[in-house]
Amino acid sequence: MAVLSFEESGISPADSFDMEDNTSHTGSHSSGDEDLQSQNERFSSHESQPEKRNIQDMCRQADQLFFHMLFQPKQGGCLMSTVTTPATVNGVNVEQLGANISAIQGDTGLAKFQFRATNSWINGGHNRTTIKEFYGVGQEDTTRTEPFVLDADEPPVLLGEDHGANPVEFVLHALASCLTTSMVYHAAARGIRIDSIESRLEGDLDLRGFLGLSNDVRPGYENLRVQFTVKSDAPAETLRELTKHSPVFDIVTNPVPVAISVHTEGIH
Amino acid sequence: MAVLSFEESGISPADSFDMEDNTSHTGSHSSGDEDLQSQNERFSSHESQPEKRNIQDMCRQADQLFFHMLFQPKQGGCLMSTVTTPATVNGVNVEQLGANISAIQGDTGLAKFQFRATNSWINGGHNRTTIKEFYGVGQEDTTRTEPFVLDADEPPVLLGEDHGANPVEFVLHALASCLTTSMVYHAAARGIRIDSIESRLEGDLDLRGFLGLSNDVRPGYENLRVQFTVKSDAPAETLRELTKHSPVFDIVTNPVPVAISVHTEGIH
Numbered sequence: 001m002a003v004l005s006f007e008e009s010g011i012s013p014a015d016s017f018d019m020e021d022n023t024s025h026t027g028s029h030s031s032g033d034e035d036l037q038s039q040n041e042r043f044s045s046h047e048s049q050p051e052k053r054n055i056q057d058m059c060r061q062a063d064q065l066f067f068h069m070l071f072q073p074k075q076g077g078c079l080m081s082t083v084t085t086p087a088t089v090n091g092v093n094v095e096q097l098g099a100n101i102s103a104i105q106g107d108t109g110l111a112k113f114q115f116r117a118t119n120s121w122i123n124g125g126h127n128r129t130t131i132k133e134f135y136g137v138g139q140e141d142t143t144r145t146e147p148f149v150l151d152a153d154e155p156p157v158l159l160g161e162d163h164g165a166n167p168v169e170f171v172l173h174a175l176a177s178c179l180t181t182s183m184v185y186h187a188a189a190r191g192i193r194i195d196s197i198e199s200r201l202e203g204d205l206d207l208r209g210f211l212g213l214s215n216d217v218r219p220g221y222e223n224l225r226v227q228f229t230v231k232s233d234a235p236a237e238t239l240r241e242l243t244k245h246s247p248v249f250d251i252v253t254n255p256v257p258v259a260i261s262v263h264t265e266g267i268h
Numbered sequence: 269m270a271v272l273s274f275e276e277s278g279i280s281p282a283d284s285f286d287m288e289d290n291t292s293h294t295g296s297h298s299s300g301d302e303d304l305q306s307q308n309e310r311f312s313s314h315e316s317q318p319e320k321r322n323i324q325d326m327c328r329q330a331d332q333l334f335f336h337m338l339f340q341p342k343q344g345g346c347l348m349s350t351v352t353t354p355a356t357v358n359g360v361n362v363e364q365l366g367a368n369i370s371a372i373q374g375d376t377g378l379a380k381f382q383f384r385a386t387n388s389w390i391n392g393g394h395n396r397t398t399i400k401e402f403y404g405v406g407q408e409d410t411t412r413t414e415p416f417v418l419d420a421d422e423p424p425v426l427l428g429e430d431h432g433a434n435p436v437e438f439v440l441h442a443l444a445s446c447l448t449t450s451m452v453y454h455a456a457a458r459g460i461r462i463d464s465i466e467s468r469l470e471g472d473l474d475l476r477g478f479l480g481l482s483n484d485v486r487p488g489y490e491n492l493r494v495q496f497t498v499k500s501d502a503p504a505e506t507l508r509e510l511t512k513h514s515p516v517f518d519i520v521t522n523p524v525p526v527a528i529s530v531h532t533e534g535i536h
Contacts (some may be wrong), residue, residue, distance in 0.1 A: 126450045208379045
């Protein structure tokens with residue numbers, strides 16, 4: 001693992017930080033390679049300098065080092081010299097975050113989550129999803145007393161009655177919210193203060209794909225664009241890199257296997 | 269295009285129906301090839317029979333033929349003999365659907381849609397998306413007078429306060445609603461009556477991916493499972509095939525390019 005390899009080499013965490021980006025976002029981002037290259041150049045330029053200097057460079061590169069400190073405080077002093085670590089950063093309880101990571105390091109099974117949803121068709125393009133239970137940290141969640149109920153529909157031009165946003169609009173919401181939360185959580189883990197985040201998303205979709213009117217047009221989005229405006233003293237590129245940890249970004253930019261089964265009950 | 273090629277050959281539409289599945293869902297479904305193979309075998313077995321017999325087989329295979337009939341009624345008589353075509357099927361106005369397709373065939377630019385969303389971070393894992401405007405059928409939509417406002421958050425175990433479903437749960441909603449609407453619309457186009465649709469979704473996610481604690485774990489879902497229970501006299505496999513037209517199914521099972529830009533404003 002990235003954080004454990006740090007104990008063997010002062011450079012491993014930063015390397016593995018980018019390795020993780022390259023493997024989990026293959027084909028969706030080219031900046032990972034560039035970062036790895038520039039980072040290695042930076043490390044090599046410090047070869048003749050004290051080990052402490054290398055570690056401080058890495059502290060600015062790899063938030064895994066902060067996680068490393070959180071679950072093994074005795075070895076994490078390096079970050080304390082470069083960032084402040086209050087209990088809460090950007091509204092994220094980083095002490096609890098560290099405790100969670102420590103628990104996961106002790107039992108990787110605790111990291112396995114299963115999220116669930118049920119959906120009922122109402123009429124035409126109108127249907128309703130109910131979300132409540134999920135499994136994580138080794139047990140069924142018991143904190144949610146009421147379910148989240150979400151309606152989806154289509155606008156009149158797509159033969160619906162607009163009882164809710166449509167499915168591909170919900171994809172924009174899922175992506176926006178996940179990129180934002182990923183930036184906020186990973187910034188908190190690195191001690192980066194963020195005062196505000198606004199984003200605007202656009203997705204291009206050609207209806208001929210859904211209608212099956214062309215073999216050359218896909219049913220889904222052809223392109224997605226996300227524009228962030230962030231109030232923070234951190235460099236824009238640093239904040240953009242943090243969004244690469246987003247699960248929904250991974251889901252949208254890389255293939256996810258989906259198994260669909262249908263059981264029918266006759267009408268008559 | 270699939271429907272136009274029908275004018276040149278009685279077999280093209282059914283072929284292109286499966287070709288479209290194969291191209292738009294490469295790697296996400298293997299049944300497309302099987303369908304194409306079995307379908308060609310069926311057609312070859314009818315080579316010595318009247319062309320009308322072949323067309324009736326195709327009418328049961330390719331809903332494009334229904335679209336074809338809708339925008340070129342004079343050539344679509346074949347479907348009238350196999351399905352009834354009231355103005356509304358499953359709550360979908362198939363006459364309006366046909367009119368839309370006719371318009372798109374006349375000007376493919378009308379099929380180009382752009383969906384949009386804006387998101388504002390509130391605190392920690394809590395953020396809010398607003399969805400209202402979109403572009404489609406050659407113009408900006410003017411029918412939505414109020415925006416859809418969607419809150420996302422994380423449960424306490426993920427350091428949030430549960431002000432809404434979390435981003436990856438919204439992906440389950442988007443997928444469920446899109447698969448359901450795709451089944452309903454394409455069933456309507458084929459004159460297949462559906463009385464009810466219920467679905468249950470499960471997604472497996474290993475938190476080590478988001479936390480960057482392992483190079484071998486992706487941030488997003490590792491697997492998704494969708495179980496449908498449908499009240500209809502149509503075969504289960506036919507209904508499952510209809511879901512392949514889903515834009516969100518395409519988005520989740522195939523890569524979508526996402527361009528992210530970040531503009532920063534200093535705090536001090």
